[in-house]
Amino acid sequence: xxxxxxxxAMVVLLPVLLAACGTNSAISDRxxxxxxxxxxxxxxxxxxxxDEIRARITPEIRQLLSGTPAAIVTLEDQALSSIIYQAAxxxxxxxxxxxxNRSLSFREGVLVATRGLGFDLMSTDTGDAVQxxxxxxxxxxxxxxxxxxxxxxxxxxxxxxxxxxGLVHETCQGDWGTVENSYSVGSDGDIxxxxxxxxxxxxxxxxxxxxxD
Amino acid sequence: xxxPPGFTRRVLPTAFKSRLRVPKRLFSKKxxxxxxxxxxxxxxxxxxxxxxxxxxPSFSRYGVPGLIDxxxxxxxxxxxxxxxxSNAAEATNVTLSFQxxxxxxxxxxxxxxxxxxxxxxxxxxxxxxxxxxxxxRPAVTIGLQDxxxxxxxxxxxxxxxxxxxxxxxxxxxxxxGSLASRNSFRNPLAGLSEGFEQRPxxxxxxxxxxxxxxxxxxxxxxxGGLSYQLTPRWTLQAEYSTASYDVEVREGTLNRASxxxxxxxxxxxxxxxxxxxxxxxxxxxxxxxxxxxxxIPAVNGGLATAPPPVQVRPARSATALGWQNDPATFEQVxxxxxxxxxxxxxxxxTLSLDDDTATVRIANGYYGSxxxxxxxxxxxxxxxxxxxxxxxxxxxxxDGIDLSGIVLSRADLxxxxxxxxxxxxxxxxxxxxxxxxxxxGRPPVADPRFRWGLGPYIKGSYFDPADPVRLDFGAHLDVSxxxxxxFSLSGSVLSRLAGNRDEAKRDDPSTLPRVRTDVFRYxxxxxxLERLTADYYFRPGKNLYGRLSAGYLEEMYGGVSGExxxxxxxxxxxxxxxxxxxxxxxxxxxxxxxxYETLTGHLSAYYDFDGGFHTxxxxxxxxxxxxxxxxxxxxxxxxxxxxxxxxxxxxxxxEDYGEGSFTKGxxxxxxxxxxxxxxxxxxxxxxxxxxxxxxxxxxxxxxRLYGKVRPYHATEMAKSWGRFWR
Numbered sequence: 025x026x027x028x029x030x031x032x033a034m035v036v037l038l039p040v041l042l043a044a045c046g047t048n049s050a051i052s053d054r055x056x057x058x059x060x061x062x063x064x065x066x067x068x069x070x071x072x073x074x075d076e077i078r079a080r081i082t083p084e085i086r087q088l089l090s091g092t093p094a095a096i097v098t099l100e101d102q103a104l105s106s107i108i109y110q111a112a113x114x115x116x117x118x119x120x121x122x123x124x125n126r127s128l129s130f131r132e133g134v135l136v137a138t139r140g141l142g143f144d145l146m147s148t149d150t151g152d153a154v155q156x157x158x159x160x161x162x163x164x165x166x167x168x169x170x171x172x173x174x175x176x177x178x179x180x181x182x183x184x185x186x187x188x189x190g191l192v193h194e195t196c197q198g199d200w201g202t203v204e205n206s207y208s209v210g211s212d213g214d215i216x217x218x219x220x221x222x223x224x225x226x227x228x229x230x231x232x233x234x235x236x237d
Numbered sequence: 238x239x240x241p242p243g244f245t246r247r248v249l250p251t252a253f254k255s256r257l258r259v260p261k262r263l264f265s266k267k268x269x270x271x272x273x274x275x276x277x278x279x280x281x282x283x284x285x286x287x288x289x290x291x292x293x294p295s296f297s298r299y300g301v302p303g304l305i306d307x308x309x310x311x312x313x314x315x316x317x318x319x320x321x322x323s324n325a326a327e328a329t330n331v332t333l334s335f336q337x338x339x340x341x342x343x344x345x346x347x348x349x350x351x352x353x354x355x356x357x358x359x360x361x362x363x364x365x366x367x368x369x370x371x372x373x374r375p376a377v378t379i380g381l382q383d384x385x386x387x388x389x390x391x392x393x394x395x396x397x398x399x400x401x402x403x404x405x406x407x408x409x410x411x412x413x414g415s416l417a418s419r420n421s422f423r424n425p426l427a428g429l430s431e432g433f434e435q436r437p438x439x440x441x442x443x444x445x446x447x448x449x450x451x452x453x454x455x456x457x458x459x460x461g462g463l464s465y466q467l468t469p470r471w472t473l474q475a476e477y478s479t480a481s482y483d484v485e486v487r488e489g490t491l492n493r494a495s496x497x498x499x500x501x502x503x504x505x506x507x508x509x510x511x512x513x514x515x516x517x518x519x520x521x522x523x524x525x526x527x528x529x530x531x532x533i534p535a536v537n538g539g540l541a542t543a544p545p546p547v548q549v550r551p552a553r554s555a556t557a558l559g560w561q562n563d564p565a566t567f568e569q570v571x572x573x574x575x576x577x578x579x580x581x582x583x584x585x586x587t588l589s590l591d592d593d594t595a596t597v598r599i600a601n602g603y604y605g606s607x608x609x610x611x612x613x614x615x616x617x618x619x620x621x622x623x624x625x626x627x628x629x630x631x632x633x634x635x636d637g638i639d640l641s642g643i644v645l646s647r648a649d650l651x652x653x654x655x656x657x658x659x660x661x662x663x664x665x666x667x668x669x670x671x672x673x674x675x676x677x678g679r680p681p682v683a684d685p686r687f688r689w690g691l692g693p694y695i696k697g698s699y700f701d702p703a704d705p706v707r708l709d710f711g712a713h714l715d716v717s718x719x720x721x722x723x724f725s726l727s728g729s730v731l732s733r734l735a736g737n738r739d740e741a742k743r744d745d746p747s748t749l750p751r752v753r754t755d756v757f758r759y760x761x762x763x764x765x766l767e768r769l770t771a772d773y774y775f776r777p778g779k780n781l782y783g784r785l786s787a788g789y790l791e792e793m794y795g796g797v798s799g800e801x802x803x804x805x806x807x808x809x810x811x812x813x814x815x816x817x818x819x820x821x822x823x824x825x826x827x828x829x830x831x832x833y834e835t836l837t838g839h840l841s842a843y844y845d846f847d848g849g850f851h852t853x854x855x856x857x858x859x860x861x862x863x864x865x866x867x868x869x870x871x872x873x874x875x876x877x878x879x880x881x882x883x884x885x886x887x888x889x890x891x892e893d894y895g896e897g898s899f900t901k902g903x904x905x906x907x908x909x910x911x912x913x914x915x916x917x918x919x920x921x922x923x924x925x926x927x928x929x930x931x932x933x934x935x936x937x938x939x940x941r942l943y944g945k946v947r948p949y950h951a952t953e954m955a956k957s958w959g960r961f962w963r
Contacts, residue, residue, distance in 0.1 A: 111546060112547075112548065114546070114547060114549050114651065114654050114655060115549070115655075117654070119546045126542065127546070136655050137655060139542075139544060140540070142537070142538060142540045142914060143537050144538050146959065146962060146963065147656070147657055147658065171538040171959045173530075173532045174532055174876055175956065175957030175959050175960050177658075177660045177959045225537070
């Protein structure tokens with residue numbers, strides 16, 4: 025006979041999706057979820073491509089960005105693009121943010137972490153990747169780490185080689201099969217553009233210059 | 238595709254995949270959303286545990302991995318939680334199942350026979366996989382069906398399942414009891430002992446007792462079947478059933494035209510299965526299954542925005558300039574810290590600087606992951622505090638009391654932000670301690686002191702044979718007022734807008750004081766005061782936590798309640814004591830009381846075993862004045878999920894207790910972040926106690942200490958330390 029709430033998981037979201045208001049944080053949480061729900065459940069309206077974003081960079085925005093490194097990134101699997109600009113540096117690692125607070129961190133152009141994409145790349149050991157992409161070094165090991173569904177760190181290990189001059193292809197083989205990254209390397213050794221693997225769920229990230237002179 | 242350790246292969250229709258995974262507001266989408274009709278399935282590996290090599294989506298009508306009525310040897314993926322409902326031959330079965338460990342599986346079942354023809358029954362199954370399937374041998378599982386409950390379909394079985402190729406699975410088993418109702422033969426175990434030849438008559442009594450002297454006794458029969466996976470979504474099944482169907486035949490809802498059942502299973506997506514079948518060549522039935530796996534959230538790591546980057550100090554700047562003696566400068570630092578923390582939804586309560594150490598009290602009302610809140614606080618402190626501060630002590634606070642002190646080195650944060658394996662390195666270098674007695678400062682009173690919230694509620698009453706599901710819908714108003722940081726008033730009012738819980742008219746006999754069996758009388762009024770209490774929290778000493786509550790404690794009882802908890806910050810063991818003097822509230826749930834009053838209380842021990850299994854033992858005096866013990870066992874996941882069961886035995890005899898013989902139930906806690914991905918501390922707590930009697934009953938006081946304290950202690954935080962950098 026009578027009991028407390030005993031509801032299958034599907035019903036659980038129901039009260040969340042109904043309206044709520046107030047100053048209690050639990051209630052505000054419900055509201056936050058309510059606002060988030062449409063973006064998860066409804067297909068979003070068409071949004072700009074990398075080219076369209078680049079076309080929108082007006083001289084004023086260019087002025088604002090002057091001195092701040094920026095780029096345009098695309099998540100290939102989801103066909104989502106955004107501008108990113110550098111917000112912090114820790115040693116050789118630069119962290120870039122999207123306007124809506126997702127971040128990507130690069131060690132001299134090589135992706136080392138993502139935050140806020142979901143299924144984030146939590147940490148990496150890029151081994152000798154940076155040197156090899158610049159044409160110095162041959163075979164090396166790379167480590168990618170992620171959170172699993174129970175908040176524990178899980179790792180993927182790859183054995184990689186880098187080949188080419190100017191357009192460098194990095195081929196990595198390991199736990200996940202084969203991953204192929206590619207980099208456009210300038211004469212001074214800087215990575216100008218790239219296509220790099222984030223992880224099993226997010227797939228490949230394309231990084232292109234924001235400003236084409 | 239082979240998945241590496243720690244990653245699970247999942248079958249995901251593309252349409253499903255495209256729907257959920259990316260925070261869409263941030264990036265833009267080039268193509269319009271894919272149409273939902275994509276049948277092509279992708280094999281994906283997700284960062285989670287290794288699943289069964291061959292996942293069989295099909296559950297039987299009775300809620301266990303199997304064919305239609307016959308069990309198979311397969312197991313669900315570890316930790317899978319399923320709800321099934323079936324209707325066939327006018328009988329309905331609703332089940333709740335949990336894969337407790339990779340080899341151990343349990344089902345609770347509620348059966349409603351053809352309307353008006355007999356009583357609803359409850360039963361439970363337990364299955365253990367003796368052998369896993371390999372290329373050479375089948376999986377072998379031993380099972381107890383309806384081993385606790387009314388026992389009307391009690392059976393035992395040993396079953397083997399072998400896949401031939403990837404699509405065909407062959408199952409054959411040996412059944413006893415109700416699984417030996419057709420073409421049975423002399424029990425092969427009778428060769429071991431003559432005693433196995435006869436199955437003792439079941440002494441059902443009041444139900445709820447384990448009748449192990451029946452197990453594997455009496456005649457046996459061989460059952461079996463085939464399942465063929467036509468596509469990733471469609472599976473065909475045929476089985477030879479040795480179940481009796483006596484009840485259905487007697488009631489005229491089924492004719493035994495053939496011993497063969499055939500069925501088809503359709504996987505709508507990874508969480509919903511639909512099942513249709515033809516029973517005994519006579520009646521068509523339908524079933525569906527919804528499953529959720531606590532180990533597989535919508536988004537690993539959640540969808541919270543990026544944390545603020547660690548700010549690295551310039552080299553050789555770490556000299557104290559004596560400025561912290563300047564109140565204006567200090568106030569500026571405090572305000573900067575508070576503003577930055579507020580920007581990431583964390584509240585700064587106190588900040589104090591002493592030599593090279595900063596002590597910071599925070600309140601986290603936003604992040605479901607306590608570790609994530611601490612990690613973000615630490616990142617912000619690297620940006621807001623003067624360069625000579627080398628150590629951060631972060632003290633999470635709830636209800637005004639310090640829950641732990643987490644001590645981090647600022648240089649470690651700077652050095653490890655992008656270092657390989659930074660999770661384990663940082664954890665090894667982090668200290669957890671009980672900071673309460675030495676930490677300077679006191680949390681301020683909340684601003685505003687008065688808070689309120691208005692939202693919807695759903696309240697259900699289940700398992701009344703007259704109407705197994707009754708629901709109320711309405712609005713609830715929560716209010717709280719903080720007098721001091723540790724002393725507050727809070728309450729909630731419910732107002733029913735629609736529902737039928739007031740229609741219950743049970744009058745179960747009870748030889749005990751009616752402490753719970755008249756709960757339905759409390760559902761008569763539309764607007765009720767659910768709870769109104771004054772709560773005081775305190776820290777009586779090191780490792781000690783205290784609570785005093787007074788007022789209308791819950792819907793049926795009011796009074797005073799005191800609790801004391803001993804929990805060292807790095808201990809897996811906690812000990813607690815709770816004592817309450819309560820009086821029964823009036824049925825209208827306003828301010829009045831009835832005459833029944835009692836003293837109830839327990840001594841409790843909590844222990845966190847390896848592998849996520851938690852146990853709790855309470856011993857003491859229950860609401861009806863009976864003395865006894867409650868044992869609870871739960872599998873608790875680092876992401877906040879918990880699935881458990883409990884049983885209470887008191888000095889009330891099984892006869893006096895009545896239906897069910899003793900108190901038992903299931904509890905499931907679901908963190909809503911798991912389903913949506915957005916950070917939230919909301920957790921849906923569900924307690925399913927099918928039979929409520931007066932023996933072994935306890936009061937439900939809000940704000941119990943263990944649940945507040947444990948998440949911020951070392952053992953618990955270490956399990957989800959990967960979230961620190963998230």
